[in-house]
Amino acid sequence: MSIKRRHVLSGSAAGVASLASGFVGPAIAAPEPIKVGYLPALTGPSSSTGIGINRGTELAVNEINAAGGVNGRKIELIVRDTQSDPTKAVNGAAELTKRQKVNIVWGPLNSGESLAAVPLVARDGIPQLHPCWVDSLTDVKKYPMCFRDAPTNQQIGAAANHYVVDVLKRKKVAVVSDTTGYGTASVEAYVPMLKEKGATVVYQANIDAANPDLKPDMLRMREAGAEAIMPWSVNAGFLARICNTRGKMEWDVPIVGQTTLGSGQTKALLEKPEYWNKVYSNNFRNVCFGKDGKLPPRATEFVEKLRKAKIDMGDTLLWWIALGYDGIRLIADTVKAAGSSPEQITEYWNKLKDWPGVYGNITFTPQQHNGFQDDEVVMCEVNSLRDGAFNLAPGYAS
Amino acid sequence: MIESIVSYGLAVGAVYALIGITYNVMFSASRVFSFTAGMLGMLGGVLGALFIGKLGLPTIVGFVLVLACGAVLGVITEIVAVRPVLKSIEQHLYVLSTLAFALLIQQFTAIEWGTEAQPFPRLIPISSGWFDQQFWLPLLACAATIVGLELLYRRTLVGRAFLAIAEDSYAARALGLPEQRLRLASFALAGIIGALAGFTGGEMLLAFFGNQAILSFYGFVPVALGGMGSNRGAVIGGLALGLFQQAANFLVGGIFAAVAVFVVFIAVLLLRPEGLAGAAASRRV
Numbered sequence: 286m287s288i289k290r291r292h293v294l295s296g297s298a299a300g301v302a303s304l305a306s307g308f309v310g311p312a313i314a315a316p317e318p319i320k321v322g323y324l325p326a327l328t329g330p331s332s333s334t335g336i337g338i339n340r341g342t343e344l345a346v347n348e349i350n351a352a353g354g355v356n357g358r359k360i361e362l363i364v365r366d367t368q369s370d371p372t373k374a375v376n377g378a379a380e381l382t383k384r385q386k387v388n389i390v391w392g393p394l395n396s397g398e399s400l401a402a403v404p405l406v407a408r409d410g411i412p413q414l415h416p417c418w419v420d421s422l423t424d425v426k427k428y429p430m431c432f433r434d435a436p437t438n439q440q441i442g443a444a445a446n447h448y449v450v451d452v453l454k455r456k457k458v459a460v461v462s463d464t465t466g467y468g469t470a471s472v473e474a475y476v477p478m479l480k481e482k483g484a485t486v487v488y489q490a491n492i493d494a495a496n497p498d499l500k501p502d503m504l505r506m507r508e509a510g511a512e513a514i515m516p517w518s519v520n521a522g523f524l525a526r527i528c529n530t531r532g533k534m535e536w537d538v539p540i541v542g543q544t545t546l547g548s549g550q551t552k553a554l555l556e557k558p559e560y561w562n563k564v565y566s567n568n569f570r571n572v573c574f575g576k577d578g579k580l581p582p583r584a585t586e587f588v589e590k591l592r593k594a595k596i597d598m599g600d601t602l603l604w605w606i607a608l609g610y611d612g613i614r615l616i617a618d619t620v621k622a623a624g625s626s627p628e629q630i631t632e633y634w635n636k637l638k639d640w641p642g643v644y645g646n647i648t649f650t651p652q653q654h655n656g657f658q659d660d661e662v663v664m665c666e667v668n669s670l671r672d673g674a675f676n677l678a679p680g681y682a683s
Numbered sequence: 684m685i686e687s688i689v690s691y692g693l694a695v696g697a698v699y700a701l702i703g704i705t706y707n708v709m710f711s712a713s714r715v716f717s718f719t720a721g722m723l724g725m726l727g728g729v730l731g732a733l734f735i736g737k738l739g740l741p742t743i744v745g746f747v748l749v750l751a752c753g754a755v756l757g758v759i760t761e762i763v764a765v766r767p768v769l770k771s772i773e774q775h776l777y778v779l780s781t782l783a784f785a786l787l788i789q790q791f792t793a794i795e796w797g798t799e800a801q802p803f804p805r806l807i808p809i810s811s812g813w814f815d816q817q818f819w820l821p822l823l824a825c826a827a828t829i830v831g832l833e834l835l836y837r838r839t840l841v842g843r844a845f846l847a848i849a850e851d852s853y854a855a856r857a858l859g860l861p862e863q864r865l866r867l868a869s870f871a872l873a874g875i876i877g878a879l880a881g882f883t884g885g886e887m888l889l890a891f892f893g894n895q896a897i898l899s900f901y902g903f904v905p906v907a908l909g910g911m912g913s914n915r916g917a918v919i920g921g922l923a924l925g926l927f928q929q930a931a932n933f934l935v936g937g938i939f940a941a942v943a944v945f946v947v948f949i950a951v952l953l954l955r956p957e958g959l960a961g962a963a964a965s966r967r968v
Contacts (some may be wrong), residue, residue: 329794464938491938495897497887498691502933504684523891524799550799555888 310430316354318361319620321346321613322411324392329369331395337601338394338416341609344594349613360613363387367398370634374398375405382409388625389414391612396422403431412630414616416608423654427681430631434611434647436657441543441567442475444662448565449513449541452664452680457487459511461502463494463518471517471543475588479515481592495525500529507536512581514538519545525554532560540564547667547675549600561668568665571645572604573677577607580674581645587643588672603673604644688929690818694887696925697821698724699830701880702902703909703917705873708832709757711849711912712869713769715777719760720877721789721899722785725754725892727881728803729796732890736804746806749882750875757874760784763865785895792892795887800893817886828876829918845869849912901928904948908956920958 323342326335337383342362350359363385365377370503374393381387382405389412393399396419406413407428415422416435423433449455460476462468469491469506476486487509492502506514516527524546531538545551546566572584580588587607591598598606618640623633637656640647647656665675705720730752734745764784768776807816835842847855848865856862880902881894888894904924909916927947931940 343786490936492936493938493941495893496932496940497695498929498932499890500687500691501684501929502936504933505936519801522891525800552803554800554802 310507314474316356316358318359319389319616319625320356320361320363320385321616322385322387322390323362323364324367324377324381324390324398325364325394325396326369327364327366327399329367329610331369331397333601334605335367335369335394337605338609338612340596340601341611342391342613344442344591344596344606345607345610345613345617349617355617358620358625359618362613364523367393367395369395369398371398371401374402378402379409380407382406382411388615388620388627389630391415391616393417397504405427407431410627412627412634414612416612425654428654430627432634432649432654432656434615434642434645434656435608436569436662437655438471438474440655440659440662442471442478443659444567444664445515445541445543446475446479446482446484448664448678448680449515449539450479450484452678453504453513453539453541455512455539456484457510457512458484458515459488459509459513460486460515460517461488461490461492461506462516463520463523464491465494465518465520468518475515475517476585489583492523494518494520497526499523499526500534503527503530503534503536507534511538514540516540516542516546519543520556521545521548521550525551528560528564529554529556532557537563541566541664543567547665547670551667558668559589564585564667565664566667568663568675568677569604570647570661570663570677571643572607572674573663573665574669574671574674575677578676583641583643584674596672601673606673607644610646611647615640615647616643684933688926688933690814691887692926694818694821694884694925695924695928696922697825698880698884698888698898698921699901699905699924700825700918700921701821701876701883702898703905703921704828704832704914704963705877705880706902706906707912707914707917708869708873708876709760709765712845713761713765714772714852715765715769715781716911717760717765717777717781717870717873718899719756719764719781719785719788720873720902721895721897722788723756723874723877724881724884724902725789725895726756726792726900727753727878728881728885728888728894729792729881729892730878730891731882731885732801732803733796735806736802736890741806742806744805745863746882749878753874753876753878754871755874756788757870757872757877758867760874765866765870766863789892789895796890796892798892802890802952803888803890805886815886820886821880821884824879825918825921828879829914831910832914841868842916904944906958908951908958912955913958916958 325339326332331450346360346362367374367377381390390406391414398418399415399417399422403422412430414432414434420437420439423431449458458479460472462472479486488506490512516524518524520651544567546564571581574580619630619633623629634649635651639648645657645661649656663681664678666678669676702720702724709717727749730749734740735742764780768780811903813914834848844865848862852862905917905920908920928944931943935943
């Protein structure tokens with residue numbers, strides 16, 4: 286069959302028509318998505334943190350994708366629930382880096398899981414951002430592509446010690462913990478720091494958290510002349526028993542320590558609501574109510590955004606949601622400015638200065654991958670919780 | 684200080700004694716040392732908090748339901764973890780089967796109930812004094828249990844049948860006693876006692892899945908001290924353990940209190956392996 290001009294023209298017209306109607310046509314390459322491997326604990330015993338952070342993470346992804354993505358590239362969140370289990374975190378991390386070939390890993394969100402997963406992600410040469418507090422989870426030599434956008438345990442302890450010694454002016458301190466690894470390690474780390482600040486540790490003990498009666502230890506603390514109690518534990522039962530025993534002893538001494546002191550689980554175990562008075566836990570300046578009863582401007586704007594998106598804050602903590610939101614926004618801003626290859630992300634972050642997050646301002650250097658600033662870790666009044674946020678403890682300037 | 688040692692010591696000791704009796708009741712009927720006693724105690728607290736605290740049921744209804752759940756779990760323990768391994772009892776497979784069952788239930792509790800301690804409701808709406816209900820309730824439960832068991836074993840036919848099975852199961856069977864049904868009933872009874880321990884101790888120990896390990900261990904100590912199968916020995920051993928533990932809390936404090944308990948426990952076992960109230964086993968030659 287010979288090819289005639291009419292056939293060619295009619296064929297071309299059909300082709301154009303089919304292209305326009307979308308039935309047939311050559312594939313147009315869509316911009317490649319930014320693959321973010323995400324390792325939250327959405328189920329299991331450590332999931333309360335993960336569920337809170339997840340609300341912020343999803344909000345940021347939806348917001349960025351609805352606005353057209355990053356340089357036209359959508360964020361693809363590839364989620365692997367660690368189930369609060371380090372083994373599953375390792376399996377999830379391996380799948381994300383090897384099979385899914387993600388551009389970056391966000392998480393794990395709990396230290397126990399990160400301790401297992403960070404070396405693996407580092408070995409596979411994928412940049413990683415996590416918010417876990419254990420000091421050893423960043424190391425510019427061992428994990429050159431791993432960055433932290435949250436405080437370290439050192440910063441947490443230093444903030445509590447600063448509050449007791451410099452703000453409350455208490456020089457005789459009782460430092461106690463439960464018998465877990467976290468508790469004993471915290472006491473070992475924070476006691477020398479307290480002594481360096483000129484305080485005297487008049488009582489130091491690792492207490493069996495299962496002991497229903499803490500009166501013997503509390504009596505010893507009082508007899509030793511303690512002017513403040515610093516309990517280091519994530520066990521709500523143990524912390525509530527300290528508050529209850531102090532209340533029953535009618536001992537007017539401040540209790541200063543870790544964030545679990547202000548958790549709903551601790552509150553639920555108090556025998557009287559007033560036993561939560563003069564209890565101060567770690568928190569973060571950018572997400573605390575100031576003396577004027579208002580949140581800082583960035584957090585106020587963020588809360589408004591959460592209300593519009595109908596995201597519940599009452600059953601979680603504002604700083605968890607803000608942390609999740611900041612994680613994705615930091616990744617998006619980095620890809621927008623530098624690109625998505627491991628080298629581009631690492632190089633950009635090594636020079637990051639005062640990145641403005643809702644949770645905190647982040648600064649990294651080639652020698653320092655812990656981005657949270659010391660002065661942003663503060664103490665709050667635990668009995669002031671509303672909308673997931675607390676009042677700054679007395680003594681801080683707004 | 685003395686007040687605190689006596690009130691807390693006796694109350695915690697009564698809970699340990701009840702768990703010890705739970706071990707004994709299961710052991711007497713089957714010669715199986717079932718490691719589910721601590722699990723029953725833990726569930727007594729958790730289910731009490733669930734029925735009364737969360738679901739808002741009246742205290743008495745919640746109490747009966749907790750005991751009923753304990754009985755059902757006792758029966759399930761016998762069917763699932765004890766009966767299949769009785770034929771090879773000399774291989775001590777029951778250690779694995781009962782421990783595995785207890786851990787399974789504990790994990791399930793952790794997933795469904797949560798891993799944080801939760802409040803246990805105040806059972807009787809009266810004001811608290813130095814000898815609060817959280818202290819006298821376990822003591823009352825312990826006294827009621829020991830009196831009830833004495834009456835059951837000495838005054839009723841069923842109780843005597845329990846004793847016959849415990850004494851010599853082959854001879855009891857030869858006399859026509861329904862050994863399997865009696866064993867099942869013993870496990871149900873043990874379930875009730877274990878749940879009672881956790882329920883009455885709930886205000887002190889809270890509703891916490893982690894109580895299982897503590898009760899399993901500290902409930903075993905009075906059995907070892909008092910002699911295997913001796914309920915009176917378990918009560919004396921339990922109360923002594925509670926008082927000693929609380930005194931050690933005051934005198935040495937912190938984790939050293941637990942160390943002191945273990946040191947005394949090992950010393951007693953070295954000096955009297957048959958237990959303080961037990962008789963040395965004699966064998967006809």
